[in-house]
Amino acid sequence: MRVAIAEDSVLLREGLARLLGEAGFDVVGQCGTADDLLLKVRSYTPDVVIVDIRLPPTHSDEGLQAALEIRQKHPSVGVLVLSQYVEVGLALTLLADSAEGVGYLLKDRISDVDDFVAAVRRVADGGSALDPLIVSALISRQRADDPIARLTAREREVLELMAMGSSNQGIADALVITLRAVEKYVSSIFGKLGLPSSGSESRRVLAVLMFLRS
Amino acid sequence: MATPYAAPIAVANARKPPSLPVVWAIAAAGLATAGAALALALASDDVSGIQIALLEWISVPYIAAGLIAWRSRPDSRLGVLMIAGGFTTAVSALAFADYAVPHTFGVVFDILPAVIFVHVYLAFPSGRLRSSFERWLVGAAYFSAIGLQLLKMALGGVGPHNLLEIAPRPDAAQTVESVQLVSISVICLIGIGVLASRRRRAGRPLRRSVALLIDSFALGLLMIAVLFLSGAFFDGFEFATIQRATLLVIGISPVAFLIGLLDARLARSAVGALFVELRADPSPAGLRDALARALRDPSLTLAYWLPEFETWADLEGRPMDLPAPGSGRSTTLIDRDGARMAALLHDPGLDDEPELLAAVGAAAGIALENGRLQAEQKAHLEEIKGSRARVIEAGQKERQRLERNLHDGAQQRLVALSLELSMLKRQLADDAPASERLEHARGEIAASLEELRAVARGLHPAVLSGHGLEVALQSIVAHSPAPVQLSVELEQRLPEQIEVAAYYVVSESLANIGKHAQATSVQIAVSRAGELVVVEVVDDGVGGADSEGGSGLRGLADRVEAHGGRLRVWSPPGGGTRVRAEMPCE
Numbered sequence: 001m002r003v004a005i006a007e008d009s010v011l012l013r014e015g016l017a018r019l020l021g022e023a024g025f026d027v028v029g030q031c032g033t034a035d036d037l038l039l040k041v042r043s044y045t046p047d048v049v050i051v052d053i054r055l056p057p058t059h060s061d062e063g064l065q066a067a068l069e070i071r072q073k074h075p076s077v078g079v080l081v082l083s084q085y086v087e088v089g090l091a092l093t094l095l096a097d098s099a100e101g102v103g104y105l106l107k108d109r110i111s112d113v114d115d116f117v118a119a120v121r122r123v124a125d126g127g128s129a130l131d132p133l134i135v136s137a138l139i140s141r142q143r144a145d146d147p148i149a150r151l152t153a154r155e156r157e158v159l160e161l162m163a164m165g166s167s168n169q170g171i172a173d174a175l176v177i178t179l180r181a182v183e184k185y186v187s188s189i190f191g192k193l194g195l196p197s198s199g200s201e202s203r204r205v206l207a208v209l210m211f212l213r214s
Numbered sequence: 215m216a217t218p219y220a221a222p223i224a225v226a227n228a229r230k231p232p233s234l235p236v237v238w239a240i241a242a243a244g245l246a247t248a249g250a251a252l253a254l255a256l257a258s259d260d261v262s263g264i265q266i267a268l269l270e271w272i273s274v275p276y277i278a279a280g281l282i283a284w285r286s287r288p289d290s291r292l293g294v295l296m297i298a299g300g301f302t303t304a305v306s307a308l309a310f311a312d313y314a315v316p317h318t319f320g321v322v323f324d325i326l327p328a329v330i331f332v333h334v335y336l337a338f339p340s341g342r343l344r345s346s347f348e349r350w351l352v353g354a355a356y357f358s359a360i361g362l363q364l365l366k367m368a369l370g371g372v373g374p375h376n377l378l379e380i381a382p383r384p385d386a387a388q389t390v391e392s393v394q395l396v397s398i399s400v401i402c403l404i405g406i407g408v409l410a411s412r413r414r415r416a417g418r419p420l421r422r423s424v425a426l427l428i429d430s431f432a433l434g435l436l437m438i439a440v441l442f443l444s445g446a447f448f449d450g451f452e453f454a455t456i457q458r459a460t461l462l463v464i465g466i467s468p469v470a471f472l473i474g475l476l477d478a479r480l481a482r483s484a485v486g487a488l489f490v491e492l493r494a495d496p497s498p499a500g501l502r503d504a505l506a507r508a509l510r511d512p513s514l515t516l517a518y519w520l521p522e523f524e525t526w527a528d529l530e531g532r533p534m535d536l537p538a539p540g541s542g543r544s545t546t547l548i549d550r551d552g553a554r555m556a557a558l559l560h561d562p563g564l565d566d567e568p569e570l571l572a573a574v575g576a577a578a579g580i581a582l583e584n585g586r587l588q589a590e591q592k593a594h595l596e597e598i599k600g601s602r603a604r605v606i607e608a609g610q611k612e613r614q615r616l617e618r619n620l621h622d623g624a625q626q627r628l629v630a631l632s633l634e635l636s637m638l639k640r641q642l643a644d645d646a647p648a649s650e651r652l653e654h655a656r657g658e659i660a661a662s663l664e665e666l667r668a669v670a671r672g673l674h675p676a677v678l679s680g681h682g683l684e685v686a687l688q689s690i691v692a693h694s695p696a697p698v699q700l701s702v703e704l705e706q707r708l709p710e711q712i713e714v715a716a717y718y719v720v721s722e723s724l725a726n727i728g729k730h731a732q733a734t735s736v737q738i739a740v741s742r743a744g745e746l747v748v749v750e751v752v753d754d755g756v757g758g759a760d761s762e763g764g765s766g767l768r769g770l771a772d773r774v775e776a777h778g779g780r781l782r783v784w785s786p787p788g789g790g791t792r793v794r795a796e797m798p799c800e
Binding site: 009011012015016018019022053054059060061064084085086087088089090092093107108110111112113137138141142143144146 | 618621622625626627629630632633634635636637640656659660663667670671676677679680681684685686687688689691692693694695696697698734735
């Protein structure tokens, strides 16, 4: 799997490259600016890019703009955005149209190496990865006549994992239950939330997110 | 205005008016001269009564109007000029006398009155000619009227009884007379042009009586020109008719002048009304309108002198410039106890009425002083607002800088360190105790990162500068204690300081709702209303929020007011709370 990294802290960028290299990724590009990243995406067509949301020169929104541009111009390239902050607004902006091949994680997650590598692979494969803090903020968000209140504790756990982008198998592994049990929970959740249950797993994430942001 | 507040007015008051005995002496002399001329003329056979009556119709009003003008405006030479015009007219009537001495004397002054009237017309209202061209013009007319007259008499061109006749050369005398009359006619026509170009520059005078007077001047000039041209080229019945019409017209001017004085006196009686009005209400708010009414100048504006700022300012304390000379606006300065206080910016037409301006300025003294104080206070307030905005902005910039330092420094290093420990742990997978200690260290780093994140986020919401108000508000709304309807209707991003203030209005309001309101729904709306940005947070909670006591709301108000805005809070007990911030934003 080919990956490009845009991160202006050299220390972190090299740490990421080493980590991904050891995990079997082919790091085809490392850079410190958004422009460089766009150039590398055009030249190497990686499977996934990892991009810091704050990049030079202004350290304001260059990273996010690059991420949005890559998603628009190179839909086959997965985009994983890293941030120091949990900003629900940013996650919603990034996932506005589609949850396919996109992720938004807190930078801290890098050091949970196995989970992080799994998230990178998922995004590269067209899945999604949403930071648990974002998901819990969205789920615990106050709603009038809240249907989430009608979920059981277990169903709520499954919903959170779904929103983070986990596959059914991932959910089964995480909760140590069978795949069939996961499917049962999922259809029950969709029923209670009034969502159509068909579609791929990433569409399912989007449906869940659409529900959570409303 | 005899009032304890009467302020000295900055009007150059150089000349004293003539004393009453002088006035009466001149009046008596005028009457005597006119009477003598009348008697001598009546004693002659070939003079019509109408002719004499018309000359008296000019000389008496001119002397009377001149005396009144001299008394009321000692600064102006106009009064003296008019008196001279009246006397010379009376003296010129001596030409009708049959006796040689008075006749000769009268003939010398035959043409002079017309030129004095030209001088009066062009020198109104100050009595001074305005340019060297005008002085040259009038000088040439005097030369024609006296120099050429004496030459003509020396050549014997004026009939019998002429004591000045030296060498009778009737043809030459005729030529001199033609030159004399034509040159004065031309000067009159040029004078009409001068009056017309003045009006084009300064506009029509404010007062109708002044406009009437100047029209009578122009008509007088025209009639003199017509009279002298016909005298030079025709003779006979028409000449006598034109002469009578001319004398009639010239006599109108002093009457118009007296009407104007009466009108100005009436205008000054408006000052009395103004004084009563201002003593009842010396507040500066309606002052301009009251002064505009008294001066009959709707375009009037006031400027106040702020010595501390060394600038002129309007009532709101905003700096302003006085009109430059020649800009079509005039300025009258009003002093108080010798110090500059205010200025009236008015139509140049009022320049003719310095007494009215002075009287109005004196009547408005205390109100103008109040206005000046108010302007000064407003200017101070603006200055304080500006410095408060700068303090808040400087604080904001400093917090932004700190957040950036944390973000790019400590936070990045800790993340990298945590990653390093993680990699190390993988290498030491066989060493269980080491792995455990590494994992513990990583947990400590994670906790530190969490704390740092909270500190940095509290310093400055970086998402706001990076991605704008709506994205930033979505983030805080996600943590709202009650369900939120968020609506952000902005076409483009706002100036950064306004965004920050709006952000804090929402976040502080949500924090208050979480602490006190027990609300079940919150509505947040950010929109533009013309030049204003409006941020409104409405909840359906228990209400009763204290906008003065709570330091949070007070701090918000400071922030909003520092940007020239206004924060209002409605919070009736049991009726929910509405926080509304309005900030100006171009």
